[in-house]
Amino acid sequence: MCADTPDYKDTLNLPETDFPMRAGLPNREPGWLDRWEKIGVYDRLREKEGRPPFTLHDGPPYANGHLHIGHALNKILKDMIVRSQQMLGHDARYVPGWDCHGLPIEWKIEEQYRKKGKNKDEVPVIDFRQECRRFAEGWIDIQREEFKRLGVTGNWADPYLTMDYHAEAVIAEEFMKFLMNGTLYQGSKPVMWSPVEKTALAEAEVEYHDKESFTIWVKFKVTDFNVKDEDRMSEEETSEMREAVAQTIAETREKFLGANVVIWTTTPWTIPSNKAVVFGADYQYGLYEVTDTPDECWARVGERFILADKLAAQTFARARLEEGQWKRVSDVTAHQLAAMTLAHPLAGAEGSNGEWDQPRDFRAADFVTDEEGTGFVHCAPSHGMEEYELYRDLGMLDQVITYNVMDDGGFRADLPFFGGKYILNRKGGEGDANKTVIDKLVEVGGLLARGKIKHSYPHSWRSKAPVIYRNTSQWFAAVDAKLDDGMGQYGDTIRSRALTSIDELVKWTPQTGRNRLYSMIESRPDWVLSRQRAWGVPLTCFTKKGALPTDPDFLLRDETVNARVVAEFEAKGADVWYEDGFKDRVLGNVVNPDDYEQVFDVLDVWFDSGSTHAFVLRDRPDGTEDGIADLYLEGTDQHRGWFHSSLLQACGTKGRAPYRGVLTHGFTLDEKGMKMSKSLGNTIAPEDVTKQYGADILRLWVAQSDYTADLRIGQEILKGTADSYRRLRNTMRFILGNLAGFSDEEKVDVADMPELERWVLHRIAELDEIVRQGFADYDFQGLFQQVFNFATVDLSSVYFDIRKDALYCDADDSTRRRAARTVLDMLFHRLTTWLAPILVFTMEEVWLERFPGDESSVHLVDIPETPAAWKDEALAAKWAGIRKVRRVVTAALEVQRRDKVIGASLEAAPVVHVEDGEVAKALGTVHFADICITSDVSVTTDPAPAEAFRLPDAPGVAVVFETADGEKCQRCWKILPDVGTHSHDGVCGRCDEALG
Incomplete structure (x- = not known):
């Protein structure tokens, strides 16, 4: 610029704002948290009257350990839903909660004891439980602050805890409803058992990992062949015919006697508990004979084996027999199989004391397949649910149930050959039981082949150790028992009510969640309620001494006793169950306490969390009128966890599901799509993200991700998220800078606005519908992408780019400039509220930049209504x-x-x-x-x-x-022919008029 050229910079309406380009979120976010707590944002929202309620019921995280990124994903999703529903006009309540009982905490205390040389069993149970309570309290305080740091709103001052006295009283009360409605029973059946933890496990407490197992092919010798009388020839037939039939039977008998039915199993330790072998009635079986043997082969020349034809070749291959070293002798029909008697491979073994000398049951069963193995299945009904159910339905359980495996996974001490051997070692690794069983089978000639297989196998998600199926005496809730409780609108059993609820009463997000839970409920067995631990709510029931579980008076069912138990728990918590004299107090004047035993198993912790609808939704002032939540939200693993247990529990006590909606999200993976693991070093802690980027970046990552699938996160992904954030921040900074000094008097009616402004209003109206529907559908990724594109493309790259000239250079009172500022004001109110549920800190910063004040907050306002008249499809097309x-x-x-x-x-x-x-x-x-x-x-x-x-x-x-x-205008920089022809030097006509 020449020395004598006027400087018109000070005459321009350049943006004015203190809103910084650099967010500084890690340092500034804690200040906003303090501010929200100080002004009581959550409580002030509750004071808004006349709003329809919306309640998202919090699935309780477990109170042990710092948060991981999956926790952050879960709580941020919940928060975005609660905040958006509030800003859509609801009274959106959120009561955070914690799961406090259970084995992980108990283990931690035992671990502390071991370090001090203390024995848990020598510590009074109430003292032990108090230490567990203090441990949980400490982690609740830590996790609460970590959740709040993520910007999660809620009633943090009064969360729900499953170990609160009232919660424990209600859990007991809910359990006693099962006691009273007849669904509770004590039974002995195979349940998933953790030998390391010495307790039964629910399906939700099990995860599947690859495990290398021993696999063996075992010989069960045919010791007899008996054709039933009705299959012989009748007396009317000729003696010659009878003689021919007898000859045929004799020949068949000779052919099969001494042959071996071969079974295959991956659990050699169950062989000592074998009681039967089963076959498939519709499969093709054959009798095979060994004609030659190589070295190191357990088969002998002339030895005969009965196998499914489809599996014979691969079975002989496992026995190291090549084709040509065995031949098929004849068919074996299902009729012939049923006529055979089998011996256990250990029958008659020296030193067995007759343990396995009884013949094994041999019959057809519909769970046999010919896809793997031999076509025969060895049955140890104490360690397999299908076998258990088969013999239960046959009324033969008393003949086939064994008690060979103790609670620590060791064989009973007096079991011949195997007493004191363990399936697993103390750390969950391979014990000595499998090898001992295999060695004994080799010794007695009972093994045809052995090997190893890598397969998916159930493990305890707590100890990470393998589990076993073990027959134990446990307490169950019968899911198919007929209920006469006056709540039969949706079915008369827990299962039927649950299935009806899934299909008729619940909205599933995504819909695939319905299919998963439905199939689980449809096929699930009875619910195992009992655990053999100390830290939890006890099964508050009493059994009559000397009575059998099948006797009508085995369980004490009395409303007065139940009410006394609840009152004691309300006053002192569940610890009171373990006080001396408790049984006498609650049973006195009702029955003779000496006639009853007190049960000391504790409830499955999933029953605790499954009961939360009662002591949170039903009982709290900030609950719901009907005790039903609008939404439950957790990860996909909770189809077999909290969604599942809550459904079963409520169907037994309320008659229906405790939720109207269920939303599930995926798991968090690293950038390569691998599961996060400390051993791999690919974990990302929420605390690290908030320290480096700020919680809003983590929240934006959630909003940009498809939570219905597994989500990837890592440094490169977070960098990309931060870049998106910067672009949004620049959009908001432009709006703020160009609204400096704006007042209502400056506003322009829509009808008087230029077309460009009316096009922006059309886009606002379109986006408002998308945002509202997106929030209603919990589609944060979809709505955010639309808002982001609008902000960075339609606005920053088009509208702002075009209107900079008018905003900076037009006269203050020009219609075009006033219209643009009016639209910026409208954009401000929509963008801040549309984005506030996601970017909770940044939109608060934007709001306070324009509306400072001790009581001001964007989180106290609703998304403004957008007039439908703003939509103009013809203008949009133009x-x-x-x-x-x-x-x-x-x-x-x-x-x-x-x-x-x-x-x-x-x-x-x-x-x-x-x-x-x-x-x-x-x-x-x-x-x-x-x-x-x-x-x-x-x-x-x-x-x-x-x-x-x-x-x-x-x-x-x-x-x-x-x-x-033309010449360049020294004020607006346009090159126009009229520059220099006006009263102000070096400007165009528009700028000359603006200068006055």
């Missing part, structure tokens, strides 16, 4: 054509800028050739040069020269570059 042409002009000018022909677009005055006459006409109705940010533009429908610039995806539009004529 501007779609204008933007298409603008895009070609912008691209043409970028070529000139890249080639250094021009330095800025205002140096250009392009000629635009438009084939479509309607589009050309539309361009003539707007200030197209302003829209293209050029000093001038010419629009023509004449054919474009060949050298004109074109874009392949914008046919019918071509641009010929021309430079602008």
